[in-house]
Amino acid sequence: MLIHGDNLIALKALGHNFSGQVKCVYIDPPYNTGSAFEHYDDNLEHSTWLSLMVPRLRILRKLLCEEGSIWINLDDNEAHYCKIICDELFGRKQFVGTVIWEKADSPRMDASLFSVRHDYILVYAKNIKKIKFNREKYDTVQEHYKCVDENGRRYYTKPLRVMGGNISESLFFSIIAPDGTEILPYENNGKKSCWRWSKKKVIDEADRIEWVNGKNGWNPYFRIYADTLKGAPAQTIWSHDEAGSNRASKRESKLLFGENAFGTPKPEKLLLKLLNIATSPGDIVLDSFLGSGTTAAVAHKMGRRYIGIELGEHCYTHCLPCLKAVVDGEEGGISKCVGWKGGGGFRFYELAPTLIVPDKYGQPIINEKFNIMMLVESVSKLHGFTFAPDPDIYWKQGRSQDNCYIYVTANYLSTNELDSIARDLKKSDRLMICALAFDIGLGKRYENIQIRKIPMSILSKCEYNKDNYNFNIIRQTKQNDKEL
Numbered sequence: 131m132l133i134h135g136d137n138l139i140a141l142k143a144l145g146h147n148f149s150g151q152v153k154c155v156y157i158d159p160p161y162n163t164g165s166a167f168e169h170y171d172d173n174l175e176h177s178t179w180l181s182l183m184v185p186r187l188r189i190l191r192k193l194l195c196e197e198g199s200i201w202i203n204l205d206d207n208e209a210h211y212c213k214i215i216c217d218e219l220f221g222r223k224q225f226v227g228t229v230i231w232e233k234a235d236s237p238r239m240d241a242s243l244f245s246v247r248h249d250y251i252l253v254y255a256k257n258i259k260k261i262k263f264n265r266e267k268y269d270t271v272q273e274h275y276k277c278v279d280e281n282g283r284r285y286y287t288k289p290l291r292v293m294g295g296n297i298s299e300s301l302f303f304s305i306i307a308p309d310g311t312e313i314l315p316y317e318n319n320g321k322k323s324c325w326r327w328s329k330k331k332v333i334d335e336a337d338r339i340e341w342v343n344g345k346n347g348w349n350p351y352f353r354i355y356a357d358t359l360k361g362a363p364a365q366t367i368w369s370h371d372e373a374g375s376n377r378a379s380k381r382e383s384k385l386l387f388g389e390n391a392f393g394t395p396k397p398e399k400l401l402l403k404l405l406n407i408a409t410s411p412g413d414i415v416l417d418s419f420l421g422s423g424t425t426a427a428v429a430h431k432m433g434r435r436y437i438g439i440e441l442g443e444h445c446y447t448h449c450l451p452c453l454k455a456v457v458d459g460e461e462g463g464i465s466k467c468v469g470w471k472g473g474g475g476f477r478f479y480e481l482a483p484t485l486i487v488p489d490k491y492g493q494p495i496i497n498e499k500f501n502i503m504m505l506v507e508s509v510s511k512l513h514g515f516t517f518a519p520d521p522d523i524y525w526k527q528g529r530s531q532d533n534c535y536i537y538v539t540a541n542y543l544s545t546n547e548l549d550s551i552a553r554d555l556k557k558s559d560r561l562m563i564c565a566l567a568f569d570i571g572l573g574k575r576y577e578n579i580q581i582r583k584i585p586m587s588i589l590s591k592c593e594y595n596k597d598n599y600n601f602n603i604i605r606q607t608k609q610n611d612k613e614l
């Protein structure tokens with residue numbers, strides 16, 4: 131899913147269908163650097179930045195599944211303040227760690243004090259007891275596997291005798307060396323030790339034991355094969371070699387958008403590494419500050435499902451064309467690395483206008499931009515019903531459980547109409563009717579029919595009378611320029 135619009139409203143809407151379903155949230159919000167980038171502004175008062183983040187993080191947490199994690203990419207401007215609010219929102223025990231991503235691949239010679247090379251990625255679990263990360267391929271270890279066996283498998287060896295530390299009596303027994311001598315686990319200085327393996331394992335895995343006849347006699351070693359390595363746990367320092375750099379991401383963006391390259395994209399390799407650790411194919415990934423679409427593009431190429439939300443016009447000029455190119459088999463970024471050949475698809479969504487607006491007396495009324503079907507769909511959704519109009523029975527417009535229906539009407543509900551519906555409604559069925567107006571006393575006429583007035587019944591469930599959710603609220607420099 132690609133959604134154009136403010137992420138707070140979009141996230142609230144997603145809550146109905148996606149609560150507890152998202153495996154990984156990655157966000158790269160405006161860092162609050164004080165800059166005005168070409169595609170968005172990044173200059174808020176600190177407390178404003180934090181208060182805009184809080185409600186979004188709260189909903190993102192709800193959307194995560196129990197095994198899920200959230201990764202928040204920031205720099206020194208707000209990372210430490212964000213850590214404090216996340217401790218409060220997620221719980222300090224849910225803090226998994228901070229990744230240091232080496233975003234710069236060379237120093238900045240014009241820096242006055244530090245040439246900053248890194249960003250932070252704060253990682254929190256929804257439930258630290260349930261979260262599991264995938265282990266990473268640990269290629270550097272391959273150098274370690276210097277020997278090759280008769281079948282071409284790479285391995286290295288370790289002494290079978292415990293070298294110092296506690297000894298166990300059950301692991302003190304003799305093993306027969308190739309010349310028939312019985313070998314007991316004694317250290318070279320005569321001190322008693324023990325084997326690392328049990329008697330049974332020594333018999334079962336005898337073909338993994340190698341004997342070396344040194345100056346102190348026979349010593350058994352055991353083989354550790356490279357192809358049985360389960361990978362290494364993810365580490366907290368990510369170099370630009372393995373996770374890309376800002377320079378690399380600029381290159382990727384130029385390749386896709388030419389002159390119109392995005393100002394602050396992330397490298398595809400960064401997302402590849404992150405999603406490899408936090409997700410598996412088929413999992414849902416969510417990025418509510420999508421920018422030029424990197425997270426969605428990488429998730430698509432990796433066979434993950436994804437939801438990307440972007441407020442700016444670059445949702446059309448960057449995210450949409452980027453994802454279309456990916457579907458068509460775009461060859462940049464991580465494409466070669468994951469063998470991407472194209473395929474799949476995505477849906478594009480636009481946020482509907484505000485459902486409720488104040489009239490000239492300040493009273494809430496339905497926005498006239500809503501036609502009747504839009505009204506039915508949103509009121510059904512807000513009451514927790516799935517919009518599914520029955521082609522034959524006009525008042526069955528949505529359902530929640532098997533025998534629970536909703537009927538939304540922008541007309542006056544008369545007693546006659548209610549009686550006629552009640553005649554067709556089975557005793558075991560339940561119906562909620564939402565109408566703009568209805569006769570007094572009608573609400574109690576039938577036990578299995580509940581009648582509510584719109585918009586009053588949905589006021590508490592949707593946004594109303596709020597000014598601006600936008601992170602990009604300051605465009606002052608440009609406006610002032612114009613005025614001058």
Ligand SMILES: C[S@@+](CC[C@H](N)C(=O)[O-])C[C@H]1O[C@@H](n2cnc3c(N)ncnc32)[C@H](O)[C@@H]1O
Binds near residue numbers: 136137161420440441
């Ligand atoms: C740092 S950029 C993200 C870059 C992205 N990771 C990429 O690789 O292209 C932050 C993005 O958040 C978007 N944004 C800011 N406020 C938003 C809001 N309220 N709802 C949705 N997107 C928002 C900005 O328009 C900007 O594109």
